[in-house]
Amino acid sequence: MARKRVSQAEEWQAWAKRYDIDDGIRTFESGLTLKVFLGALFVGLLMMPGSLYLTYVSGTSGAGAAPWVAVILFTELARRSFTTASRQELYMLLGLTGAAVGSGVQYRSFIWYSYFVKTPQAVSYEIADKIPWWVCPPPDSIAIAERTLLHRDWLAPIFIFVVFKLLGTIRHISAGYVLFRLTADLERLPYPLAPIQAQGATALAETTGKGETWRWRVFSIGSMAGLIWGFLYIGVPSLTGLMMTEPIQILKIPFIDFTQAIEGFAPSGIFALYTDWSQVVTGFVLPFPIVMSEFLSASFSQFFLNPFLYKQGLLIQWKAGMDVRSTSLANSLDFWLSYGMGKSFSFAIVGLAASIPMLIKMRSRKKVGSGQRGTLEPPPGRGDFPMWVMVGMWLAGMGLYVFIVHKYMVPNFPLIFLLGFAFLYTPLNSYITARTFGVLGRDLFELPYIHEMTFILSRYEEIDVWFVHLPDEDYGRGTQHWRVLELTGTTFTSNIAGTLLMMPILIVAGILVMHFVWQIAPIPSAQYPYANMMWPINATWECINKTALRDGNSQMLQAIRGDYLSAGLTSSLGIYGLLWVAKLPTMWFYGVVGGIGADPGSILPRLVGALIGRFYMIRRFGLRRWYMFNPVLAAGFTCGVGLTGMAVVAISLVSKAVIVKPF
Amino acid sequence: MERAASLVVIIGVLFWIVSILIFKGLWRVQMVSAAIIIFGIVLAHISEEFYREEDE
Numbered sequence: 093m094a095r096k097r098v099s100q101a102e103e104w105q106a107w108a109k110r111y112d113i114d115d116g117i118r119t120f121e122s123g124l125t126l127k128v129f130l131g132a133l134f135v136g137l138l139m140m141p142g143s144l145y146l147t148y149v150s151g152t153s154g155a156g157a158a159p160w161v162a163v164i165l166f167t168e169l170a171r172r173s174f175t176t177a178s179r180q181e182l183y184m185l186l187g188l189t190g191a192a193v194g195s196g197v198q199y200r201s202f203i204w205y206s207y208f209v210k211t212p213q214a215v216s217y218e219i220a221d222k223i224p225w226w227v228c229p230p231p232d233s234i235a236i237a238e239r240t241l242l243h244r245d246w247l248a249p250i251f252i253f254v255v256f257k258l259l260g261t262i263r264h265i266s267a268g269y270v271l272f273r274l275t276a277d278l279e280r281l282p283y284p285l286a287p288i289q290a291q292g293a294t295a296l297a298e299t300t301g302k303g304e305t306w307r308w309r310v311f312s313i314g315s316m317a318g319l320i321w322g323f324l325y326i327g328v329p330s331l332t333g334l335m336m337t338e339p340i341q342i343l344k345i346p347f348i349d350f351t352q353a354i355e356g357f358a359p360s361g362i363f364a365l366y367t368d369w370s371q372v373v374t375g376f377v378l379p380f381p382i383v384m385s386e387f388l389s390a391s392f393s394q395f396f397l398n399p400f401l402y403k404q405g406l407l408i409q410w411k412a413g414m415d416v417r418s419t420s421l422a423n424s425l426d427f428w429l430s431y432g433m434g435k436s437f438s439f440a441i442v443g444l445a446a447s448i449p450m451l452i453k454m455r456s457r458k459k460v461g462s463g464q465r466g467t468l469e470p471p472p473g474r475g476d477f478p479m480w481v482m483v484g485m486w487l488a489g490m491g492l493y494v495f496i497v498h499k500y501m502v503p504n505f506p507l508i509f510l511l512g513f514a515f516l517y518t519p520l521n522s523y524i525t526a527r528t529f530g531v532l533g534r535d536l537f538e539l540p541y542i543h544e545m546t547f548i549l550s551r552y553e554e555i556d557v558w559f560v561h562l563p564d565e566d567y568g569r570g571t572q573h574w575r576v577l578e579l580t581g582t583t584f585t586s587n588i589a590g591t592l593l594m595m596p597i598l599i600v601a602g603i604l605v606m607h608f609v610w611q612i613a614p615i616p617s618a619q620y621p622y623a624n625m626m627w628p629i630n631a632t633w634e635c636i637n638k639t640a641l642r643d644g645n646s647q648m649l650q651a652i653r654g655d656y657l658s659a660g661l662t663s664s665l666g667i668y669g670l671l672w673v674a675k676l677p678t679m680w681f682y683g684v685v686g687g688i689g690a691d692p693g694s695i696l697p698r699l700v701g702a703l704i705g706r707f708y709m710i711r712r713f714g715l716r717r718w719y720m721f722n723p724v725l726a727a728g729f730t731c732g733v734g735l736t737g738m739a740v741v742a743i744s745l746v747s748k749a750v751i752v753k754p755f
Numbered sequence: 756m757e758r759a760a761s762l763v764v765i766i767g768v769l770f771w772i773v774s775i776l777i778f779k780g781l782w783r784v785q786m787v788s789a790a791i792i793i794f795g796i797v798l799a800h801i802s803e804e805f806y807r808e809e810d811e
Contacts, residue, residue: 442796669795
């Protein structure tokens with residue numbers, strides 16, 4: 093009997109429903125209340141100095157866990173005040189606290205360039221005197237000598253930063269929204285990782301109500317598992333590292349390398365088993381066909397394809413005895429870098445091939461209700477905007493940004509390249525990323541050395557262009573956030589209002605906190621051990637990178653080969669086409685193409701999770717219940733690991749602050 | 756329409772295999788086969804959007 097074709101519309105719609113936490117039925121409410129705003133501001137600003145300080149002391153900021161800590165504090169306060177917190181409020185709190193904690197770090201380039209401009213490396217590479225006025229004051233500035241950001245010499249860099257921040261916010265909100273509408277509303281891509289945050293906020297919100305449901309129990313189980321895993325994987329090495337010269341690692345971090353063990357039967361193949369088994373939880377959540385096909389395709393690449401390419405003389409740099417890092421680099425330069433670029437383009441092409449007929453059909457057919465594939469009709473009360481307004485906002489934000497860069501920052505750099513980045517590369521890059529997030533929950537598109545390529549093609553030789561933030565942006569990652577807003581029933585307008593209200597406060601607070609941290613001691617110095625150790629090396633790397641094209645040559649650029657790039661594009665399109673011909677699900681395409689060239693050892697933990705979910709959990713709990721449980725479990729797990737991380741960072745901080753006197 | 760799309764995709768894939776085996780992977784020839792496959796994929800989606808309901 094012939095296999096029945098399941099159209100892409102039916103396939104995506106089914107997956108989107110599976111990942112929808114309330115079967116798509118929800119009412120939308122504002123998450124922005126005064127208590128949320130003040131709570132986020134208070135907790136965020138309380139944690140921001142510590143997070144910034146830790147970045148220089150230990151290299152980790154602990155910012156990832158801070159929002160969960162804030163939410164738990166908030167729910168406990170709510171319970172003790174005999175009031176409730178809605179999931180909209182808690183999700184808003186997660187987002188705003190994250191923004192507040194991270195707001196100090198955005199100014200670290202000011203301190204970095206204040207240091208860099210005076211380094212012997214910058215002087216010897218003849219960069220020090222060429223750093224533009226909008227990056228940092230000159231090396232002899234009194235602002236640098238006195239380690240202060242509150243000086244008129246910083247006016248220009250801070251003004252440029254604030255203007256760009258404002259324009260960047262406009263661009264990210266508008267472009268992220270448009271991409272969300274195209275991928276989530278029109279195409280109904282499932283966004284498999286979006287329910288994690290949504291279910292986390294929902295579970296915690298329920299604790300403030302009268303009746304606790306299964307969500308809180310599952311969240312607690314996940315949190316306990318996360319605490320235990322976090323202690324074993326992060327806690328033990330970090331804490332023993334404080335006391336011993338060689339920290340104890342129960343599992344080798346980040347991987348156990350078997351590359352040399354497999355070279356006998358799979359020369360030039362890589363296999364490094366990643367030991368971060370928290371990925372098992374991600375495997376629970378991701379669609380099984382994707383994880384399975386990704387693993388099979390990665391195994392095929394490393395055990396059959398790489399040895400074949402090696403025998404054919406395409407992988408020429410690999411030598412017996414190389415470890416995973418050297419083998420990956422060699423294979424990447426020889427083949428996979430170019431192939432990977434080609435396969436990434438195929439995501440954009442198949443996305444456009446699916447979307448354009450849908451858009452044409454949408455214009456010609458009768459109006460369909462929201463929640464159906466092929467319609468841009470938004471659900472009522474979500475707080476949507478006309479698409480043309482958002483497109484107009486993005487065009488205005490990007491146009492003004494390009495104008496400032498061209499007129500005041502790098503006037504001699506050819507405008508055509510800035511326009512190309514802004515209006516061709518950025519939309520393409522963002523659309524591809526939005527699609528890969530919509531299906532795989534991660535980014536797959538990367539054009540390496542695109543800046544270097546541009547600078548060579550432009551024949552521009554001034555150093556200032558290296559310091560400009562070129563308009564190559566990626567709004568695709570942000571689309572998942574809009575999906576979480578939808579799943580939690582938070583109105584889009586309240587989220588935008590919260591972001592815009594917080595922004596001016598955080599801009600001022602960030603500068604002040606950065607100023608005070610710099611006042612404590614010079615950065616880098618003995619008081620900031622991580623910066624003291626890493627910054628001199630980073631300065632050397634920055635000099636090497638920024639002067640790499642002085643002779644118009646680069647080893648990396650030579651690695652990009654047209655024939656391999658075409659092979660990546662054509663083979664990926666061929667896989668998509670053949671899967672369609674064979675009436676197989678499109679999910680397999682994303683898995684197979686995503687896994688080509690990858691290390692199967694990095695996918696193995698996810699595969700274990702996917703197999704346990706598929707062959708034990710679904711049988712034990714049933715498909716529907718398991719898909720309800722697993723995002724809550726994953727949210728709890730993330731929270732548990734984050735809490736362990738924060739505790740470890742706090743202990744490290746206290747330990748480093750204690751000065752042991754010799755008598 | 757569905758059959759035509761399948762045929763175009765298969766021709767594109769066969770042409771790509773030829774481009775690898777006979778033309779040593781020359782990028783121009785590969786891009787021609789990519790164009791054929793893209794045409795097939797576009798036809799496939801057009802058939803899904805416009806003709807599937809009629810076929811059923």
